[in-house]
Amino acid sequence: MDEAGYIILLPIVVGVILFIFPDKVKIVKGLITLIISLLTSFFAIRLYQTESTIVDLSIFSGLIAKDSLLYESISGIGTYCQLNIDPLSQLITLGISFFAVIISIYSITNITKEKKLYHFFPFFLITLGCAIGAVLSDNLILFLIFWGILGFTLYKLIKGYDEESSAAAKKTLILIGASDSVMIIGIALIGMIADTYNMSELNISTSTGIGIMAFLTLLVGSFTKAGAFPFHTWIPDYTKKAPAPSSAYLPASLDKLLGIYLLARLCTDIFTLNQWLSLIILTLGVTTIIIAVLLALIQHDYKRLLGFHAVSQVGYMVVGFGLGTPLGIAAGLFHMLNHALYKSGLFLSAGSVYQQTGKSDLDELGGLSKSMPLTFIAALVFALSISGIPPLNGFASKWMIYQGIIDFGKQPGIANQLWIIWLALAVIGSALTLASFIKFITGIFMGRRNPELESVKEVNILMLIPKIILALICISFGAFATGYFVPEIFFPVVGKFEFVGVWQSSFISLLVVLSVILGLLIYLSGNIKNFRTADSFVGGEKWEEKAAFPVTGFYDTIRNAKVLKTIYDKAEKGWFDIYLLTKHLVLSSNKVLSKVHTGVLTDYAIWIFAGLSIMLIIYLSV
């Protein structure tokens, strides 16, 4: 079981060592990062093949003299350093190390071009080690330590170069930090109820008040990390300002894996849910889907648009876990993997576009499909995946979630009776996702090219390879979903289950290929060789060279629809942003408190005297 130790310690130790290298040799640091990520993946694969066990990490005891005071104080450390290797943690570990490899390949050239972003690679590696540590640790306190470090590295992977980006970084740190402290309360409550901190030994019923409190506090941690409503607001701000590899690494892939991992542990191992909690989780899930996708629809900045989708997709995973059936949980986990694949791919594509053009507004881009063909094709695959177009992977996992919902509706129970609502909102969320990705793809790659962008070139090979790998995995996960990947990957985790409906992913994928061949044959049999190119026909009018219908205007009808307009206006003012709401509350209560601070010495003396008298009265009366 040495892998378990190496896989956590190796990236952290190397990450710390990398701090002493100067930032001038970024490429060397990048290469070292890549090598370490590859090694970690190797260990992760070895770990994936082992039997599931609980490992006791009492390695420290050998290092210290037996009769020293230090030995006495840490001799009990074994119970706290317990690692849990089971199919779920093996799967997530493999996922984390895979994304680390993909994104470190991309970062080698991309990050070296970023100015003023210091120590990207050291923090990258520490994040990797801590993420794996959090996933593998069985003890809740050890878990919390790794989890806490992750919040800090997240903060360090965004650069604060202007006011807005500093604000985004601060918001992230405060929201994540606050959720961590809420989690400490939850873990303390668990310790109170169960007298152990080891997840594998816990099974808490949620029939008591304390049990429900403990569940909800830990749920806050999971939701904030994964970015589910109402704790999602750091993600869009973060992705707008952070460099693409950071967005792809944390909010798009690792934080989803971790947040959903915690949710999985909560829903399956640590707690047994009652039906009201299912109802709450499902409601939060569909709210996340709808609110985030509606906001994504009206964005002008494509990185922010992707950020809102990174929130919206979490809703599907949360719905899957809210169902609580093996099918639902497998669907949630499958969607988590798929989401990490296409969303990190989308962020990497967005980063490539940003690096080549320097523009982040959809209005200023357009027509890049000719200049960046491979990026375009990869981005199209990711966009169709996330919109759930068959036969890609996003469809497969969404289909499983829909099946889960329909199956769930057969049971009695309050949440079960409302299955039509969950189903309809989840499906419409997917249609709205498609709508906003039409805008994304059109705004960047299609339409007329802005004359300024004539000289734009494709990115270099190191930035292309990760996207191509991700796109190929998206396609193959979709094509072999029901036949191979779902039984292979998820049956060990959730147990065997039956699909309710029928989706023959491989055969329909074959039909896609055959249909394209058929289509090409029809083209070739026709008169296609006799073609000519001509400028656009716009009803015989002479239009200016730059005339185009801007994509940001696509959904103005929706933006200005009666009910939605008020929601959008409120959302833009930050009414749904828990961070801003808390900020206003704190600041306004501070205003009241600041009235006491008059600056007059006698007033302070009166306060002190009054306080003393109150304390005296309380003391005497007890």
Add this chain to the structure above:
Amino acid sequence: MVADLFYYFIYPGFLFTAVVGGLIAGVDRKITARVQFRKGPPVLQPFYDFFKLLLVKETILPAKGSKITFLLAPVFAVFGASASAVLIMLPLLGIDAGFRGDVIVVFYLLTIPSLSYIIGALASGNPLAAIGGSREMKLIVSYEFTFILIIAGIILKAESSTSLYRIIEVQQTGNAFIGTASGVLLFIAAMFCIQAKLGLVPFDMGEAETEIGGGAFIEYSGSAYALIKLTKYMLFFTLPALIILFFMGGVQLTGIHILWSALKLIAVILLITLIRNTNPRLKTGQAMRFFLIWMNLFVIVAIVLSYLGY
């Protein structure tokens, strides 16, 4: 495997649907002409159109757009139409194949043609096509919600089964769904949904020939346009077939039942043609309101009714 490929390409998939769909499109044009006191083209006109476009007409590609995406989009539209056609026709015609898909799969496959039109339109780089594409997308967003609610209603009536075979079986052992109050309401909403899916008046704002010169299809010509026409013909058969499957208990191909089956199809198509000939085009906002408020209300009432057993 070979049998499945036969189902997909020949019968009852691609070729069969295309031929019947072409005939239906011809009948539709004939009826339209009669409504407008014209004589109208021969019933086989759609086939003449298709082969003329494919074999004779020259193809003009947009100079400013991305040509490959522009040309591939109709191919994927044909795929979406054929795949949904075969998955609907197999249970409808009572062929028990190993190749099947449930109602959610059909729902998603049916969005592929519209999506391909939009991507093709936007790839052309024409501003009018972009207007058409954005209108089409807004229309999709509005009717999809109604459509999934209708499907949820059908699933509810079919005893929580998503299998198309099961949906027919439940109706053939009991009563057709259209025989209940909730079924009638669902049927009305479903008729409007497929009207919008077919892009016919009053929901043709995406192409709007007289206003934005064909909108999404303005740049298409020759072979590429032939494929788009083909997709439209196929959907003209597939979607009415879906209505028959959902509400009228499917078809039976024995004895007198053949006549009934044909009558069901003719009734649905007549309804579609009459709606399209007696209505003006709606504005996008009006169409969105129509679906998002009125049709959804209809369907929700229907679902509540079917919970109560009506």
